[in-house]
Amino acid sequence: MSGEQELGITESKEYNTGEWYAEVVQKAKLADYAPMGGFIVTRPRGYELWERLQDHLDGWFKETGVTNAYFPLFIPESYLEQEKDIVEGFDPEVAWVTHGGHEELEERLAVRPTSESIITPYISDWVRSHRDLPMRLNQWASVVRWEATETKPFFRTKEFLWQEGHTAHATDEGAWDEVMTRLDQYAQLYEDVLAIPVLRGCKPDHDKFPGADTTTSVEALMPDGKSVQGGTSHHLGQSFAKAYDVTFTDEDEDEQTAYTTSWGLSWRALGALIMTHSDDQGLVLPPALAPEQVVIVPIYNDENKDEVLQYGSEIAAELQEAGVRVHLDDRDERNPGFKFNEWELNGVPVRFEIGGYEVEDEEVTVVHRPDGEEVVEDRADIAEAVDEHLDAVFDKLYAAAEENLVENVRAVEDVNEILGTIGQHGGYVKTPWCGDEACEEAVKEKVHAEIVLVPMDDEDVPEAQLEDGEALELESNECTMCGEPAEEVAYFAKTY
Amino acid sequence: MSGEQELGITESKEYNTGEWYAEVVQKAKLADYAPMGGFIVTRPRGYELWERLQDHLDGWFKETGVTNAYFPLFIPESYLEQEKDIVEGFDPEVAWVTHGGHEELEERLAVRPTSESIITPYISDWVRSHRDLPMRLNQWASVVRWEATETKPFFRTKEFLWQEGHTAHATDEGAWDEVMTRLDQYAQLYEDVLAIPVLRGCKPDHDKFPGADTTTSVEALMPDGKSVQGGTSHHLGQSFAKAYDVTFTDEDEDEQTAYTTSWGLSWRALGALIMTHSDDQGLVLPPALAPEQVVIVPIYNDENKDEVLQYGSEIAAELQEAGVRVHLDDRDERNPGFKFNEWELNGVPVRFEIGGYEVEDEEVTVVHRPDGEEVVEDRADIAEAVDEHLDAVFDKLYAAAEENLVENVRAVEDVNEILGTIGQHGGYVKTPWCGDEACEEAVKEKVHAEIVLVPMDDEDVPEAQLEDGEALELESNECTMCGEPAEEVAYFAKTY
Ligand SMILES: [Zn+2]
Numbered sequence: 001m002s003g004e005q006e007l008g009i010t011e012s013k014e015y016n017t018g019e020w021y022a023e024v025v026q027k028a029k030l031a032d033y034a035p036m037g038g039f040i041v042t043r044p045r046g047y048e049l050w051e052r053l054q055d056h057l058d059g060w061f062k063e064t065g066v067t068n069a070y071f072p073l074f075i076p077e078s079y080l081e082q083e084k085d086i087v088e089g090f091d092p093e094v095a096w097v098t099h100g101g102h103e104e105l106e107e108r109l110a111v112r113p114t115s116e117s118i119i120t121p122y123i124s125d126w127v128r129s130h131r132d133l134p135m136r137l138n139q140w141a142s143v144v145r146w147e148a149t150e151t152k153p154f155f156r157t158k159e160f161l162w163q164e165g166h167t168a169h170a171t172d173e174g175a176w177d178e179v180m181t182r183l184d185q186y187a188q189l190y191e192d193v194l195a196i197p198v199l200r201g202c203k204p205d206h207d208k209f210p211g212a213d214t215t216t217s218v219e220a221l222m223p224d225g226k227s228v229q230g231g232t233s234h235h236l237g238q239s240f241a242k243a244y245d246v247t248f249t250d251e252d253e254d255e256q257t258a259y260t261t262s263w264g265l266s267w268r269a270l271g272a273l274i275m276t277h278s279d280d281q282g283l284v285l286p287p288a289l290a291p292e293q294v295v296i297v298p299i300y301n302d303e304n305k306d307e308v309l310q311y312g313s314e315i316a317a318e319l320q321e322a323g324v325r326v327h328l329d330d331r332d333e334r335n336p337g338f339k340f341n342e343w344e345l346n347g348v349p350v351r352f353e354i355g356g357y358e359v360e361d362e363e364v365t366v367v368h369r370p371d372g373e374e375v376v377e378d379r380a381d382i383a384e385a386v387d388e389h390l391d392a393v394f395d396k397l398y399a400a401a402e403e404n405l406v407e408n409v410r411a412v413e414d415v416n417e418i419l420g421t422i423g424q425h426g427g428y429v430k431t432p433w434c435g436d437e438a439c440e441e442a443v444k445e446k447v448h449a450e451i452v453l454v455p456m457d458d459e460d461v462p463e464a465q466l467e468d469g470e471a472l473e474l475e476s477n478e479c480t481m482c483g484e485p486a487e488e489v490a491y492f493a494k495t496y
Numbered sequence: 497m498s499g500e501q502e503l504g505i506t507e508s509k510e511y512n513t514g515e516w517y518a519e520v521v522q523k524a525k526l527a528d529y530a531p532m533g534g535f536i537v538t539r540p541r542g543y544e545l546w547e548r549l550q551d552h553l554d555g556w557f558k559e560t561g562v563t564n565a566y567f568p569l570f571i572p573e574s575y576l577e578q579e580k581d582i583v584e585g586f587d588p589e590v591a592w593v594t595h596g597g598h599e600e601l602e603e604r605l606a607v608r609p610t611s612e613s614i615i616t617p618y619i620s621d622w623v624r625s626h627r628d629l630p631m632r633l634n635q636w637a638s639v640v641r642w643e644a645t646e647t648k649p650f651f652r653t654k655e656f657l658w659q660e661g662h663t664a665h666a667t668d669e670g671a672w673d674e675v676m677t678r679l680d681q682y683a684q685l686y687e688d689v690l691a692i693p694v695l696r697g698c699k700p701d702h703d704k705f706p707g708a709d710t711t712t713s714v715e716a717l718m719p720d721g722k723s724v725q726g727g728t729s730h731h732l733g734q735s736f737a738k739a740y741d742v743t744f745t746d747e748d749e750d751e752q753t754a755y756t757t758s759w760g761l762s763w764r765a766l767g768a769l770i771m772t773h774s775d776d777q778g779l780v781l782p783p784a785l786a787p788e789q790v791v792i793v794p795i796y797n798d799e800n801k802d803e804v805l806q807y808g809s810e811i812a813a814e815l816q817e818a819g820v821r822v823h824l825d826d827r828d829e830r831n832p833g834f835k836f837n838e839w840e841l842n843g844v845p846v847r848f849e850i851g852g853y854e855v856e857d858e859e860v861t862v863v864h865r866p867d868g869e870e871v872v873e874d875r876a877d878i879a880e881a882v883d884e885h886l887d888a889v890f891d892k893l894y895a896a897a898e899e900n901l902v903e904n905v906r907a908v909e910d911v912n913e914i915l916g917t918i919g920q921h922g923g924y925v926k927t928p929w930c931g932d933e934a935c936e937e938a939v940k941e942k943v944h945a946e947i948v949l950v951p952m953d954d955e956d957v958p959e960a961q962l963e964d965g966e967a968l969e970l971e972s973n974e975c976t977m978c979g980e981p982a983e984e985v986a987y988f989a990k991t992y
């Protein structure tokens with residue numbers, strides 16, 4: 001089977017995670033590197049994942065009152081600077097447009113790093129009365145942040161695709177509901193579509209979005225023990241509304257200041273997806289996002305070729321009719337082994353193998369991508385059976401990711417143990433914390449772990465979603481780092 | 497009815513077309529002007545039109561083998577310059593990024609004005625064998641062209657949204673099929689979705705896309721007599737393939753150079769839509785794009801209010817069930833007259849009026865937006881009847897636009913008459929032409945009209961699509977401008 005060596009994954013997920021990730025992204029044709037460091041080219045198979053993710057999230061947004069809009073790619077420097085009223089020492093790492101054609105611009109334009117500073121003034125214009133609220137705007141766009149880091153497709157790129165929602169509300173409560181609605185939708189996307197369980201929580205005060213009252217996030221634990229911030233939803237309180245004069249007349253004709261939120265999820269979700277489920281054979285995809293959900297590989301010789309291909313195309317037609325994304329790989333120039341490997345590399349959740357025996361016995365051999373489990377199904381029931389197999393693949397992916405998460409949340413009440421646990425196992429370490437950034441710093445400088453979340457309130461500990469959450473209760477009421485009274489429970493982890 | 501004055505359109509489409517257009521765009525909440533000249537903010541009602549347009553076109557693309565991808569927003573200057581091999585004196589009017597954060601970049605980056613120069617090198621990388629062809633990539637993206645013109649939302653903006661398709665083929669014929677497939681899909685979009693008949697043709701050689709063998713376009717005639725280039729599809733021959741080394745091994749293992757195409761359609765289509773159908777009452781939308789297809793306005797007094805609203809909400813539920821986008825305007829603080837005006841301004845194709853009489857007689861008064869035609873329908877048949885009314889509105893819009901087009905294609909064989917006809921009527925003037933740019937210039941400098949298209953071949957005159965095309969035959973075989981033998985038939989028009 002020549003060509004196989006070149007086609008397959010050569011790096012090990014366990015021992016060379018970074019190189020393995022880069023190899024999967026490229027060999028599964030999801031993305032390539034652009035000529036400029038920090039940029040990537042998203043190939044059709046990668047972009048299709050993004051489109052399907054968008055379909056889910058955009059549908060939920062629209063069902064819950066969000067309207068899409070499009071704001072300019074560029075933001076005048078003076079608009080960005082207006083945020084200085086809110087954010088002390090604001091110093092944007094942005095790409096600057098200084099010339100249009102041959103002319104130098106009078107005012108530099110920032111390529112949008114995020115759009116609060118251009119969207120909020122328009123919300124201010126458009127909102128007059130309480131009847132205009134809530135106003136919920138979202139845009140799907142690309143943003144640029146000029147950070148000098150190593151390129152990691154979907155995880156770390158100077159330009160990335162995302163959605164950014166911006167809303168205004170008459171009340172603080174309305175804004176809070178909004179923040180939580182979007183956070184829940186992000187969690188739903190990870191859990192129900194990407195098959196990745198997440199923890200929900202708040203960021204520590206010193207790590208909030210600049211100007212925000214509260215930043216909430218969903219966090220996903222990768223198999224290498226690092227946490228990915230999977231999406232953020234910010235309660236901006238009235239700070240942006242005051243800076244940009246977002247006011248409205250209430251029912252009594254009195255002028256009030258609105259409350260605003262913003263929330264965003266980027267293609268980093270695709271990075272988390274690839275990193276979580278894929279293996280040393282290549283990409284592994286949950287059925288909801290897979291370009292092909294089922295691939296049919298016919299196994300034939302000169303004598304039974306027509307018969308086998310006919311059998312395969314009838315099955316393909318029946319599945320397609322039933323709404324399944326199916327592909328019959330009838331290439332004559334490749335043998336079945338090559339095809340098995342290639343479709344495993346491409347992450348197709350379910351493979352049908354059909355050969356002389358299957359045709360004769362009116363059966364189909366069904367193989368699950370994640371674990372290679374083989375089941376023989378009757379041909380007659382195949383359209384029904386396939387849904388069960390797709391669900392079974394989803395369940396296997398979710399269960400493996402959940403096991404990784406559950407096993408890697410640890411309660412620790414000793415600084416050295418924090419360092420040791422994170423150094424040895426990665427994952428989340430929860431510990432009592434006084435709330436002081438210096439106490440985070442003490443851990444950070446030794447193991448490069450930071451506080452990725454704090455529970456939203458006492459009754460809402462993140463791992464309450466996990467079955468054995470009770471085992472993780474903390475006993476001490478003192479900050480593990482400094483011994484002062486603990487205000488919060490901090491979840492430390494290494495991050496992407 | 498206070499507030500109506502402020503709400504309604506004050507400019508005249510016939511006498512102040514430019515001001516009227518700007519007023520419709522803003523008052524129907526489609527777009528606002530951005531702080532920087534040349535940029536706009538696309539509001540939810542405008543963006544929804546774009547989303548529906550995308551849904552149609554993207555669906556047709558995918559049915560015909562196109563895959564979406566995403567290439568970087570920025571293109572290194574050296575990549576753009578590589579086009580100089582193809583295009584003499586290439587001098588891009590682009591926005592230049594010169595700084596990232598506080599650092600000056602080593603190489604300037606152009607904000608993409610179009611993506612041939614970044615996409616073609618990747619196609620070159622990805623195409624190895626004839627089995628990789630045709631390769632069809634498309635991206636939905638924003639592009640920036642730094643042209644110093646007055647801002648006209650959707651028609652003239654420095655940043656605009658579009659799709660750009662880029663394909664490679666093994667044969668010249670394959671590339672031509674591609675060019676025509678996309679041109680036909682553009683025509684289908686205009687004619688079947690936007691209710692705007694278009695002419696199809698080629699651009700004169702001197703007005704082709706730089707480096708193209710042939711540029712084809714669809715052209716739509718606006719009510720003010722100017723032509724809009726509605727979408728372009730370029731046969732790039734082998735020039736880009738040679739410059740960027742897009743080669744493949746054919747079935748005999750010989751190396752061959754591919755043929756490439758590119759094709760694009762921008763939000764200018766929305767400009768044409770607004771300009772074509774709207775009137776002095778505001779926006780007029782064809783049903784396929786309208787955010788609301790039907791608005792129900794209840795007319796009630798204190799005594800029958802509950803009854804009328806109940807009647808209205810039952811109808812709304814029934815229509816929604818039938819897949820119609822319907823809105824019941826039950827606002828208590830507005831009277832029916834205000835609502836009529838507002839929904840007319842917003843372009844809702846069909847209005848249902850329901851009051852005491854309608855409830856009593858189990859009827860619905862149906863009003864068509866374009867001409868105010870009123871029809872009374874039985875309540876029982878309303879779900880079926882509504883489709884006919886939506887179709888009727890579409891037909892009225894198309895018929896009016898077609899009439900404008902048919903009446904404004906004129907055959908002229910005298911230079912002064914060309915000038916006079918265009919000056920007086922606008923529209924298209926067809927005339928024999930030698931093919932020399934100087935002869936276009938002779939007309940252009942006097943009436944600012946240019947050659948917007950030439951027929952693709954003798955049997956494919958654009959207005960063959962129009963019923964009375966025969967009446968427009970030309971008699972002379974000499975160029976109207978210079979008297980040399982005529983090579984082509986030129987269609988002159990003023991343009992947007
Ligand atoms: Zn402390």
Ligand SMILES: [Zn+2]
Pocket residue numbers: 929930931932935975976977978979980
């Ligand atoms: Zn001439």
